[in-house]
Amino acid sequence: MTSLDFQSLLKQEKALQRVQLAQSTRTTAVQQEEEPGPTSSSSSRLSARRRDEESKVVGTKEPSPLLVKLAGRPSLDMEKMRVGNTPSIFYVPDFISGADEQQLLERIHAQASSNEWVTLRSRRLKCWGGQPGESFRPEPLPPWVDALCESLVVRGVFSEETRPNHVLLNEYQPGQGIMAHTDGPFYEPRTATLSLGSDAVMHFSPRIETSRIGRPGVETRPQASLVLRALSLVVFADDAYSRLLHSIDAVREETVGCGGSSGDVGKRGGGGVGGGAPVINGAAAGAPEGTILRRKLRVSLTFRRVRAADRGEETGGSGPEKNPAELLV
Template sequence: MDFRRLMREERERARKKHAAADPTGSSSASREMRVAAAPPPESSPAADVSSYTEATLREWTQRLELDIETFRIGAIPRVYYIPEWISEAEEAAVLERVYAVPDDDERVWVRLKHRRLQMWGGEVKAPFQPLELPKWLLQITQSFVDTKIFDEEHRPNHALINEYGVGEGIMPHEDGPSYFPLVAIISTGADSDVTFEPHRKLQNTDGRDNNIADDAFTSQTSKFSFQLKRRSLLLFTDDAYTKYLHSISGIDSGKRVSLTIRHVSL
């Protein structure tokens, strides 16, 4: 999924909406002059991004190595689901840090069509120029290394925080080759459903394209869904990452906040 393109499109729509709503009919140049004359951003309480990045979680427990094979779910290889990965107190601490960023801070919150998000760790493009994650996210990523979910070489260095309102979800998509093929998703705030479905075309081991409609192939690659409870951890890797799309259904009430944590390998 091309998040850079999505963000560009949303910002362009916002620019056009703002221009259409300007009752003065002033040109973009005159609007820029008014912006330039405004007080410097340092006067805003939201200006100091370090206040978001230096804080730690007020509640977090160190994790020990675990055997994730005991948490495998479904027929698709390498999908794992761990309920109650975090406690209620840890969930509250995570949400406290997410919402420490004011709603109007557009440097951090980006509004997309069916959700809004925060992106930490840098823009995913080549050459990748990583930015250090906020300290509270480093606590979480360290837990994935401590449990041996991620190895030290592929330590998580990127996080997307998605907020979904009622009816909001995300369509079937793949995360693509920019990341090491392992995804960790922590769900907070509300329950939802995740669905894995095969790509339209996959490759046989001999390298030939094989259409998903082939009966023999379809029997081994059926779609499946299951519930993502709040405070759970979803992991998927290998074939589940490269040969399947995944989607998240809309929620019925409240707000769901997910932390999608990966290693950018550009």
């Protein structure tokens, strides 16, 4: 065995041990979060407990095979995944494999008849983890959803302290989309979305106070677009989370970059017309300007952490205030 083989075996074994540990401590974690907080001291208690337990032999329960598989992948260097000159927008192509995607889609569609779905005009959705808001009470996630959250921590997308505890599933038929929005103040300013089943283009536009819209020099159109290939993960945080709006046009077909949406013109996701904004991850997504993308049934899973009730203030970026339009150039 070469030293490289040995290193990767060691990594896999460590990942497996973490998985077993995570599963055996999951109940404890949920109980701790139900205490007021999580304050920094409660989350450091949690990490300390994890560290203590890590030194013991753990795991009486078989870990989920999906989790073992996902967590066994190498951890990501998120800095290398940053796209364009953007503040904290990261794109990870092929975050999962096509086989993982199939497994996840089967699981999602196996539950399709359940009444947990909320149907909207432009998509349907399901959420796990509890009702975000002032009186948030975390609810346990289904094991396969929890497995995905764990894999995001193991692979370095979220820190242990910001482990996602809330997951949203959106399902879009071809021709459906999502209006320009921010994810709001109830979450920590970091969100990760896994795309399954179809490609789509996400547009980012400056968040403008309503009173300034329409004033000379105030730009509200999308300033950048990001191709979301199936299997990819997009992460945005901090200023990109709080000071930019994101949207997906409600179209059946779209042309990357210059041309904009080529089908169903006039049936946009709402709040913005994506076409024309420069694509900031064309190379990483293998989709140069002019690429035509046809939508299929798209399912996305969005992972976030609900903020502690005592810190439910508006999420703001750090550092000096910048015009949000400047964040993208």
